[in-house]
Amino acid sequence: MNIELPSGKEEISIKLHEAEEIREKIIQNSYLKCLEVGLAYGMSANYILSSSEKVTLVSIDPFQENDYNNLGLQNISNNGFSHRHEHISELSITAFPELIKSGDKYDFIFIDGDHKFEGAFIDFIFSTYLINNGGMIVFDDLWMRALRLVREYVNKNRPDFKEVEFSSDNIFGFKKVSDDYRDGMYFREFYTRKGFLKYHINRLAWENDTLTGKLLKKLKSTIKNR
Ligand SMILES: C[S@@+](CC[C@H](N)C(=O)[O-])C[C@H]1O[C@@H](n2cnc3c(N)ncnc32)[C@H](O)[C@@H]1O
Numbered sequence: 001m002n003i004e005l006p007s008g009k010e011e012i013s014i015k016l017h018e019a020e021e022i023r024e025k026i027i028q029n030s031y032l033k034c035l036e037v038g039l040a041y042g043m044s045a046n047y048i049l050s051s052s053e054k055v056t057l058v059s060i061d062p063f064q065e066n067d068y069n070n071l072g073l074q075n076i077s078n079n080g081f082s083h084r085h086e087h088i089s090e091l092s093i094t095a096f097p098e099l100i101k102s103g104d105k106y107d108f109i110f111i112d113g114d115h116k117f118e119g120a121f122i123d124f125i126f127s128t129y130l131i132n133n134g135g136m137i138v139f140d141d142l143w144m145r146a147l148r149l150v151r152e153y154v155n156k157n158r159p160d161f162k163e164v165e166f167s168s169d170n171i172f173g174f175k176k177v178s179d180d181y182r183d184g185m186y187f188r189e190f191y192t193r194k195g196f197l198k199y200h201i202n203r204l205a206w207e208n209d210t211l212t213g214k215l216l217k218k219l220k221s222t223i224k225n226r
Pocket residue numbers: 012013014037038039040041042043044045060061062063064067090091092093112113114115119
C-alpha cells in the first residue's frame with residue numbers, strides 16, 4: 001500500500017502496527033461498514049479500506065483541504081479505494097446528527113479527531129447511536145489523560161459495551177454487546193485518584209526529563225526485568 005506522508009508530520013498518523021491491528025480486528029469480525037473521525041493523511045483510512053474489497057468507509061474531517069492539502073484523499077485515490085470511500089468535510093459535531101438522522105448504522109467506528117476530553121467523549125456518545133450490535137468503537141491515543149478518562153467512563157457507565165483487547169498499548173476499544181438498558185438516573189463515578197496518580201507517575205517516567213522522572217523510569221524497568 002502506498003501512503004505518502006510529508007516529512008516531519010509522521011506523528012499525526014497512527015503508527016503502522018496500530019493500523020495493522022485495526023485492520024486485523026475488521027477482518028476477524030467481518031466488519032463491512034466503517035466510519036472514521038479524523039482523516040489527516042489517511043493512514044487509518046487506507047488500512048481500514050484495505051481490509052476487504054467489500055469494506056466501505058465514511059470519514060469526517062473539516063480540515064482536509066486547508067491543513068492537509070487533500071493528501072489523505074489523494075492517498076485513498078492512489079490506492080484505488082475512492083469508490084468505497086465518502087468524505088464529509090464537517091466537524092464531527094455537525095456531521096454525526098445528520099448520519100444518525102439518516103438511519104445508517106456502522107460495524108466499526110474509529111475515533112481519532114478532536115482529542116480534548118469533550119471532543120472524544122461527544123464522538124463516542126454520537127457513535128453509540130450509530131454502531132450495530134456486535135460492532136466496535138475504537139480510539140487512538142490512550143497515552144493522553146483525556147482519552148483515559150473516556151475509557152474509564154465507558155467501562156464504568158456503559159454495560160452495553162465491553163472492552164476489547166489490543167496488543168498496541170496506545171489504542172483501545174469497545175464492542176457493543178447489548179441494548180442500553182440503563183435508567184435515566186444511572187451514573188457510576190469514573191474519576192479515581194488512583195487513575196490520576198498512576199497516569200502522572202507514568203508520565204514523569206516517559207518524559208524522563210527530571211531527576212524524579214529518571215529515577216521512576218529506572219525503577220519501572222528494574223521491576224519489569226525482574
Ligand atoms: C491525529 S489526526 C488523525 C490521524 C488519522 N486517523 C491517521 O491515522 O492518519 C486528527 C484529525 O482529526 C481532525 N479533527 C480535529 N478535530 C475534529 C473534529 N471536531 N471533527 C472532525 N475531525 C476533526 C484533524 O483535522 C486531523 O485530521
